[in-house]
Amino acid sequence: MLTSPTLIWFREDFRLADNAALSAAARDGSPVLCIIILEPEPPQGAAHDWWRDGAIRALDAALQEKGGRLHVLRGRAEDLVPALAKVCKASAVHWNRRYDPAGRAIDTAIKTQLKSHGTEAHSFPGALLHEPWTIRTQADKPFQVFTPFWRAARKLGDPRPPLLTPDTLTFAPFPETDQFHCLYPEEFNLLPISPDWAGGFRETWEPGEKAAHEHLALFAEDTLRGYSEERDYPAAEACSRLSPYLRFGHVTPAQLWHAAMQADASAQNKDKFLAELGWREFAWSILFEQANVATRSLRPEFDALPWRTDPKGLKAWQSGRTGYPLVDAGMRELWHTGWMHNRVRMVVASFLVKHLLLDWRKGERWFADTLVDHDPASNPMNWQWNAGTGVDAAPFFRIMNPILQSEKFDTEGEYIRRWVPELRRVPASMIHAPWAADQAALKACGVTLGRDYPHPVINHKLARERALSVWKNFRGN
Ligand SMILES: Cc1cc2nc3c(=O)[nH]c(=O)nc-3n(C[C@H](O)[C@H](O)[C@H](O)COP(=O)(O)OP(=O)(O)OC[C@H]3O[C@@H](n4cnc5c(N)ncnc54)[C@H](O)[C@@H]3O)c2cc1C
Incomplete structure (x- = not known):
């Protein structure tokens, strides 16, 4: 049994199942110290923050059921991750990848810092079906058109089978030092207060991995059967409504993929649904290459x-x-x-x-x-x-x-x-x-x-x- 902890840096992957970063640490048998950092950049929308608050609480509750905690910090990840790794004498830091150019730059800098201090840094795939650099044109360029992009993605075959929630996890305590301030929920400052406009959100949604899987099960057992015909009718409630759960990584697209493939639904419905996941992949393949997609016209x-x-x-x-x-x-x-x-x-x-x-x-x-x-x-x-x-x-x-x-x-x-x-x-x-x-x-x-x-x-x-x-x-x- 290893004793120095592995720092698990959660980002927008609020889940225990199909979490490669967490599973790798569990396999090693090292105690884990689970953290999340409220980073100043990029600024997030108010609705996003509302969900993020729920996502943090739900993940903390799930970790508590396993005997641990999620420690919430605020600040620049470049400062906090290497410093915390040093103080708690972490043998390694694990995270699941993010794919936006700004986030990747931060992660690369952190990796370099950690390695220079002798701490291992491992990043894992998670939020996409396939890593964006694996889907390229024959000329090794990113695709500009969806149909050939999706054809190439499908040629890669099924995404990896999803990982299960680790059976046992051991947890390292947060170091006793004044150097870091772990936030209490009332310090997250993510919820609207005056006015509290989130009543409709609370009626409609329950953030968290458990709710995501309940949603997914209902979709795969029922709604998927009429998906391709009915998804365009807004009164019909005929689409999955899984988008926020995917956004916050409560579920992975690989989990959705395999749930759809195993469902009792026609190939037409399955293909249509998988193609929508394909549009999400396509969007990420664009952002992966071009940081300014929200500010500059691509043409x-x-x-x-x-x-x-x-x-x-x-x-x-x-x-x-x-x-x-x-x-x-x-x-x-x-x-x-x-x-x-x-x-x-x-x-x-x-x-x-x-x-x-x-x-x-x-x-x-x-x-x-x-x-x-x-x-x-x-x-x-x-x-x-x-x-x-x-x-x-x-x-x-x-x-x-x-x-x-x-x-x-x-x-x-x-x-x-x-x-x-x-x-x-x-x-x-x-x-x-x-x-x-x-x-x-x-x-x-x-x-x-x-x-x-x-x-x-x-x-x-x-x-x-x-x-x-x-x-x-x-x-x-
Ligand atoms: C102007 C505009 C803005 C949009 N902004 C977002 C956004 O910020 N976040 C977001 O997740 N989706 C966005 N979409 C895409 C799409 O509207 C939503 O993904 C979808 O409505 C979510 O509902 P669902 O989960 O029931 O989708 P389903 O029909 O069940 O599809 C399953 C999943 O496939 C993905 N998907 C479906 N359609 C698209 C699409 N056109 N582009 C990319 N991914 C897709 C989503 O992850 C979705 O959850 C936008 C679409 C438009 C036209």
Whole structure:
């Protein structure tokens, strides 16, 4: 039995199962000292912080069941990890990899420091199906188009089988020294206080590995069977809703992959679901190469597009008061629960960029602050895809019609009524475009436009023409 501890540095991998860093230490038999660091960079969104608080508490509880603790520190990892390793005489530090360029740079610097002090540093795969550098074109370049990317990824075969939670773990005590301050939960400062806007989050979500697996089991046993047909219908609750659990590493994509493969569902449903995990991989493969994916258009010529400035329009979009019921339902779902259905994310993103002609980065930032699943790779990649500024993106001139999208994907208006209660008595025939309805009939349903529900912030036809004309002039430059 080894006696000097292994420091397990948890990051966004709040789990005990399929945790390669932890399992390797358990195999060695060395006592573990489990830490997490609230790093100053990158600044995280408020919704992310809400989830992070729950994730820390859930992981601490899971470690307590095993006889240990999660020690929470605040500061720069470059300072804390090597110093703590030294003080507790760690034989090694383990972590699961992060893949963003800034995080990788920090980890490389820490590895060098640790090694120079004679401490081993081991990093392990975890958050992706395959390490990003293993999926490259024949010319050894990153893929720019999803389909060949995914074909190449699938050729690598199934991801490794997930690791089980270690049966036994022994824990090292946190060193008794004033050099480090372990935070008590009330010192995390991650929860909103005044006002406490997280009531809807609490009703909707339970962070943690246990909740993630309950969610996954239900999805694999039931929802997956209708996934490919129904996933686009926001009222149907037909997608996995696993995105925040993946984001915080309560589950790994390898666990999802194997659960889906073993499920009693058709190959079509399984393939569709795995391909969505593929989009997540693709997004990470882009961020792995390009640090500025959230701040620069991947097709740089788009940074010269004459975006409008329209604080009122932006506010109407953010608060779900554009007068377009499907857009408003999505934005209110986001505000209330920290999550929005994928189809509706596409509609609201297209609306901001094409109808309001506002810079996609404004939408990206809003999502970054309000999504519990905000992901630094998937969020900008999807915004750029919808804006037409990204790699393998929908062209700018493809403008989603929010009325047709609403009629097609929320035909009965069920989703709209759930999130826009002032329209709850409006029948399906009028709910998608209330301004076009007979106003007396609308009034009979309790809605006077401009009083109970807003007039549209912009006429759809005019908005479309304006976007196309800006696009044509822009291309002509
Ligand atoms: C403008 C915009 C912004 C987005 N921002 C994020 C984000 O910050 N974080 C995030 O996880 N997803 C983001 N997405 C992708 C997608 O909307 C969510 O992953 C999905 O809605 C999550 O729901 P789910 O878990 O039920 O997905 P499912 O349909 O059950 O899919 C399973 C998993 O596959 C991944 N996935 C699915 N679709 C995509 C996609 N288009 N791109 C990347 N990964 C995908 C997710 O990890 C998801 O949990 C965004 C999409 C758009 C259009």
